[in-house]
Amino acid sequence: MAPSPQKPGSPPLSEEDVARLQRKLEKAVSSVCPPHLADRREDLVQDALIKVVQILRDRPAGTELNATYLWRTAYCALVDELRVLRRRAEVPLGDGGEEDDGPAIWLVSPAPGPSRAGAGAEIRRAIAHCLERLVESRRLAVVLYLQGESAAEAGEILGWATKKIYNLTFRGLQDLRECLKGQGVTP
Amino acid sequence: MTDRTRSSSGSGGPSGSGGPPPRTEGPAPADPRLRGLFQALPRRRAPGEECPQPAELWASARGEVGAERQRWLIGHTGRCPSCAEDWRLARHLERGERGVEAALAASFGADRTGRLQRFALAATVILAVAVAALWTAHSGLLERSSVSRSGDRETRETLVAVTPEGEPLSRDRPVLRWRGPGDGEGVHYDLRVTTEDLRIVAQARRLGTPEYRLPAEAIADLPSGTVLLWQVEASSPDEPSVTSPTYRIRLE
Numbered sequence: 001m002a003p004s005p006q007k008p009g010s011p012p013l014s015e016e017d018v019a020r021l022q023r024k025l026e027k028a029v030s031s032v033c034p035p036h037l038a039d040r041r042e043d044l045v046q047d048a049l050i051k052v053v054q055i056l057r058d059r060p061a062g063t064e065l066n067a068t069y070l071w072r073t074a075y076c077a078l079v080d081e082l083r084v085l086r087r088r089a090e091v092p093l094g095d096g097g098e099e100d101d102g103p104a105i106w107l108v109s110p111a112p113g114p115s116r117a118g119a120g121a122e123i124r125r126a127i128a129h130c131l132e133r134l135v136e137s138r139r140l141a142v143v144l145y146l147q148g149e150s151a152a153e154a155g156e157i158l159g160w161a162t163k164k165i166y167n168l169t170f171r172g173l174q175d176l177r178e179c180l181k182g183q184g185v186t187p
Numbered sequence: 188m189t190d191r192t193r194s195s196s197g198s199g200g201p202s203g204s205g206g207p208p209p210r211t212e213g214p215a216p217a218d219p220r221l222r223g224l225f226q227a228l229p230r231r232r233a234p235g236e237e238c239p240q241p242a243e244l245w246a247s248a249r250g251e252v253g254a255e256r257q258r259w260l261i262g263h264t265g266r267c268p269s270c271a272e273d274w275r276l277a278r279h280l281e282r283g284e285r286g287v288e289a290a291l292a293a294s295f296g297a298d299r300t301g302r303l304q305r306f307a308l309a310a311t312v313i314l315a316v317a318v319a320a321l322w323t324a325h326s327g328l329l330e331r332s333s334v335s336r337s338g339d340r341e342t343r344e345t346l347v348a349v350t351p352e353g354e355p356l357s358r359d360r361p362v363l364r365w366r367g368p369g370d371g372e373g374v375h376y377d378l379r380v381t382t383e384d385l386r387i388v389a390q391a392r393r394l395g396t397p398e399y400r401l402p403a404e405a406i407a408d409l410p411s412g413t414v415l416l417w418q419v420e421a422s423s424p425d426e427p428s429v430t431s432p433t434y435r436i437r438l439e
Contacts, residue, residue, distance in 0.1 A: 075245050079244070079276065145222070146225040158258070
C-alpha cells in the first residue's frame with residue numbers, strides 16, 4: 001500500500017489511506033494475536049494510527065513518504081500499543097519468585113479455567129526449556145517452523161539453503177519431541 | 188533425506204490463536220499441534236531488558252539485520268512469547284506489503300465472470316513469488332545484500348556498510364561509510380539516518396562519495412548509547428537504484 005500523493009499543506013495521509021491502513025492493521029491483529037487482544041483490535045489500531053499520523057506530521061519537511069516508511073511506522077506504533085496493553089495486564093510475581101502465569105494464559109479456548117490454564121503454562125515452559133537445549137542451528141530452524149514460516153522463508157530469513165532448513169527442522173523437531181517426552185509433556 | 192522425511196506431509200496450520208496457515212513445501216516435518224501450542228500461549232508481560240525495539244523486529248522480519256544479530260533475534264522469539272507474537276505481526280504485515288494478499292483479494296472478487304481467469308492470474312503471481320523465494324534461498328547468499336527495485340521487480344546487488352556496526356560511532360568524527368556498486372561511475376547516494384523510533388536525525392541527497400559526516404547539531408541532543416538506523420540508496424543514470432539494508436550503530 002503506497003500512500004496517496006500529497007498536496008502541499010495537506011495532511012500526511014488521506015482519509016482513504018488511513019481507512020486502508022486501519023483495515024490492514026486490524027486484519028493483522030485478528031490473524032496473529034490471541035483472542036483477548038484480537039477483541040480489542042479496534043482500540044489498539046486506533047491508538048496506533050493516531051501515533052502514526054503524529055509521527056508523519058512531525059517528520060521534517062521534504063522527507064519522502066513511501067510505503068516502506070509507512071509500514072514500518074505503522075508496525076512500530078502498533079507494537080508500542082500492544083506492549084502498553086501487556087504491561088497493564090502483567091501478573092505480579094508469585095511467592096517463589098518465578099513468573100506467575102495466573103489467569104493471563106490463554107489456550108485455544110478463550111475461557112480456559114484454572115486447570116487448563118495451568119496445563120498450558122506447563123507446556124509452554126516445557127517447550128521453552130526444550131528449545132533452549134537444542135543445538136543453535138536446529139533451534140533457529142525449529143523456532144521459525146513454530147512461528148509458521150515455510151522452509152523457503154526460513155532459509156531466506158537466516159541466509160541458509162532450503163535443504164539445510166529441512167534437515168535442521170526435521171532433526172530439531174525430533175530432539176524437541178524427545179525432550180518434551182522426558183518432561184512428561186505430550187503435545 | 189531419510190524415508191521418514193520423504194513420506195512426511197507438510198500440511199497443517201496453527202490451531203491456537205489463528206493466523207494465516209503457514210506455508211509448507213516439500214518434505215517438511217508436520218507437527219501442527221506443536222505449532223499451535225507454541226503460538227497460542229503468549230504470556231502477557233511487559234518487554235524485558237533484552238527484548239528488542241519494534242523497529243529492530245521489523246528490520247529482522249525483512250531480513251535487514253546482520254546475520255549474527257538475526258540469529259539472536261530469532262532465538263529470542265523462541266524464549267519470549269510476546270516478542271514471538273510481535274515478530275509474527277511483522278511478518279504478516281511485511282507479506283501484505285509485498286502485495287501477494289492484494290493479488291489474491293483481487294482474483295477472488297465478487298464478480299463470477301472471468302473468475303477462472305483471475306484464479307489463474309493469482310496462481311501465477313503466487314507461483315512466481317514462490318519461485319523467487321526458492322531461488323533466493325538457493326542462491327547461496329550468506330552476507331547481507333541490498334535490494335534494487337525496478338518497478339515491481341527485485342534483484343539483489345551489493346551495497347554494504349563499511350562503518351562497522353559493532354563499534355560505537357564517534358561524536359568527534361561521526362562518519363558513515365559504505366561501499367556500493369560501481370563507485371565513482373556517475374553514482375550518487377541518498378542517505379537517511381533515524382533513531383529507533385523513526386525520528387529523522389539527518390538526511391542527505393545526491394552525495395557524490397560513499398560517505399557522510401553527520402552534522403554535529405544533529406546528534407548534539409542525542410544521549411550516549413542512542414541507536415541510530417541508517418540506510419543508503421545508490422542511483423546512477425544507467426542502472427536501477429539500489430537500496431541498502433537498514434544498518435544499526437550506537438552513538439558514542
